[in-house]
Amino acid sequence: MTARISAEVHRSFPGGAGIRAVLDEPLAPGQVLVLFGPSGSGKTTVLRAVAGLDRPDAGAISFDGETWFDAASGVFVSPQRRRAGFLFQDFALFPHLSVEENVAYGLGRLSREERKGRVLEASRLLRVEPLLGRRISMLSGGERQRVALARALAPRPRLLLLDEPLSALDGPTREELRGELRALLHHLGIPSILVTHDRVEALALGDRLAVLVDGVVRQSGPVEEVFGAPADTAVARVVGTENVLPVRVAGSEGGLVVVEAGPIRLLAVDPGHLPAEAFACIRAEEVILEAAPGTASSARNHLRGVVTSMVNEGPLVRVTLDCGVRLVALVTRPGAEQLGLAPGLPVAALLKAQAVRLVPRS
Amino acid sequence: MDAEALRLSFTLAALTTAALLVLGLPVAAWLAVSRWRWKPLVEAVVALPLVLPPTVLGFYLLVAMGPMSPFGRAWIAAFGRPLAFSFEGLLLASVIYSLPFAVQPFAAALSAVDPRLVEASHTLGVSRLATFFRVSLPIAAPGVVAGSVLTFAHALGEFGVVLMVGGNIPGETRTLSIAIFDSVEQLDYATASRTALFLLAVSFTVLVVTYALRRRPVLG
Structure with a gap:
């Protein structure tokens, strides 16, 4: 069951270049679509629009045949109802709650037992079970990332969105977690969209790649294809002469x-x-x-x-x-x-x- | 010390604080996130009691509550007695006069909450209102407590507006600060001094507690 993400995101910023990104990519379960580009290229804007955190000025977004946003008809599905998990760059864990309360946060509608089961399931998957009783301030960067992923996955989202998931970590931890993250994303059975400006991260984590330059998607396709055969010089500059x-x-x-x-x-x-x-x-x-x-x-x-x-x-x-x-x-x-x-x-x-x-x- | 005035002042302060928690938090929450172009107008209205002489504010409130105004007439029609020179009128005046003491610290505390946390909550399927109670409010709690304490202390000692709107009716509108004024007028300096000292002690304690709360880092 390959879903499809279609997004046309138009946004203008005061005093800055606007974003006019058009994206239409298949998203198979366990596959990762990487939005790749230098900082300021608009990739995070596109990701936030897909999550429903920002409302584009114009355009349309649909996922798996469901319209999430359509400027023409005024449709805007709230982030609550999109069921898209979001991993923030700095993880955005709730500092006033324990690890367990963080992981259980999105499970309010379930019964007590179900909630407990889901927390266990997600924390086993991310190996954060021993951390459940801790406070957020006691966690290392890598632990925070895993807790944030467990929290995003516990409500069983249909789509996982990751904004520069490794950039808040220090060098050695990043190397280590890159491999883990890829294995996890493939194992999940839901598609992911991941934003990064890091070439190695894009190569290591992505199945498909969309290259954004100055707010426009310049090329998309399988990772090795885009890296191996940049469509134009702008893309070549971004992906490097590799x-x-x-x-x-x-x-x-x-x-x-x-x-x-x-x-x-x-x-x-x-x-x-x-x-x-x-x-x-x-x-x-x-x-x-x-x-x-x-x-x-x-x-x-x-x-x-x-x-x-x-x-x-x-x-x-x-x-x-x-x-x-x-x-x-x-x-x-x-x-x-x-x-x-x-x-x-x-x-x-x-x-x-x-x-x-x-x-x-x- | 006038026990009746003491009881009245505490009741007034407590009810004012409670009312401002209910009314002030939504206003503060809106101020914390709004990017509306006329927002400075709202901010100015909220801050007005800080700079306006209490007599000016009291005068307008008195006029608004009086039988000459539509609001005053509606009140009399509904409750059978005028709002001016009553405890209810006093409470209303006190709420309006204390507005900035509650709303400003509330808004400061709420706007210090990382917007990512609110967004994270939304992506986890939790409604805006529930997010406010489960994320924003607990994280802003020290600021909300500080604002409430400040409001309480301010309402406890308020004089000018009370005098204009409430007058000096024992058990109805005669608050501690009015009692002090009364004592002094009657040259009863001993009673005035006891009451004044009491208010001074309460205010000082409240401020110490407030600043101590402010220094405490946000939970985490």
């Missing part, structure tokens, strides 16, 4: 990880705790091109391919290769001229193992 390849971990070799991306094998440095599936991210700047497979080099990855297209970018040339997978290299103009690069030319791409960055996916 090759993103879905890979499977195939083993290890000399202390390095061997991953397979379709027909090709890559050696990469092990980031630790690597599940079976990951994204291999390679910056286009770090791909070295060689006219013909030649002498030995210290780079661990040698890929044979054919040049498919070339685009000049100032002093650089963006060269797209077909190596069995699509690979983009950013080389200097003199470098390209020396190699005589042209579409159809066979070349070899050299990649150091440490240039292949692995982002865990499951």
Whole structure:
């Protein structure tokens, strides 16, 4: 049962650029749609409009065939009746209530026993059961996040909305919780929409991606597609000049990880705790091109391919290769001229193992 | 000390405080979140008793309560006796005169409540009204208590408006501050001093409690 989120959000701000975001994406249970963009791009505005916390100036929002907002007909479903769980950036836990009271907060309509059951269910899922008796002020950042998720999930929402869920956490905790969060979101059986400006977070957590720039959705689609083939330069600037390849971990070799991306094998440095599936991210700047497979080099990855297209970018040339997978290299103009690069030319791409960055996916 | 005046003053102060909890909280809650363009107008009306001489306010209230005004006539028709120079009239005047002492601290406390918490409550399916009682009010409680205490103390000692609207009827409108004035006029300085000292002690205690409450951090 794949639901669908359709949102057209128009908002103007005094003295600032407005937002005119149009979004129409499938949302399968357990799947995560990432709204990705730099700060100020309007992604949080869109998320808040979907939650019903803000009313757009114009546009329409519907989820799973139900209209939540329609400026034309004046429909506005209150956030209470949308049944969309919301995880705030700073978690917004109620400071005057205990952890248990926080988790039970949205269960007012249920009987005592049912309420108790739901609190247990949600707190087991998030592993916050031992914290139930605590005060909010006694919790660490990571614990707060889990309690806030338990609170949002206890009323069994139809949709989960997450606003920069990891940004309030410190570095090590963030790394740790990123993996946990992905596993949780996939396990939930409800779709999620997640807002982030962090590339690694988008790659690690998203199934589909919508890129917002200046209040407009510039591109949307499967994560690796959007990262791998930005539709225009604005998107490319936001997602970075990166090759993103879905890979499977195939083993290890000399202390390095061997991953397979379709027909090709890559050696990469092990980031630790690597599940079976990951994204291999390679910056286009770090791909070295060689006219013909030649002498030995210290780079661990040698890929044979054919040049498919070339685009000049100032002093650089963006060269797209077909190596069995699509690979983009950013080389200097003199470098390209020396190699005589042209579409159809066979070349070899050299990649150091440490240039292949692995982002865990499951 | 005049026991009857003491009882009357405490009753008046307690009822004023209760009335302002019921009336002042909704006004304060509205002031805390509203972005209406005419809001300063409402804020000014609420704050007016702070700067207006009590006699001016008392005069208008007296006129409004008198048999010459439609309101005064309606009151007499409904209850069979005039509002002016009665305890009810005194209470009404006291509520209006104490409005800023309740509403301003209430509004300050309520607007300090993180709006994210209110939004979180809404996304959890809890209505606006229930959110007010389950989130905003408990978090703003220290400010609401401080405002109530301040209102009580202020209503306890009020003089000017009381004199204008209530006069000096024992058991009906003769409050402690009127009693002090009376004693002084009769050159009974001993009684005046006892009553004054009592009011001073009460006011001082109330302020100490208020500031102590304000210093206490919000629960969390």
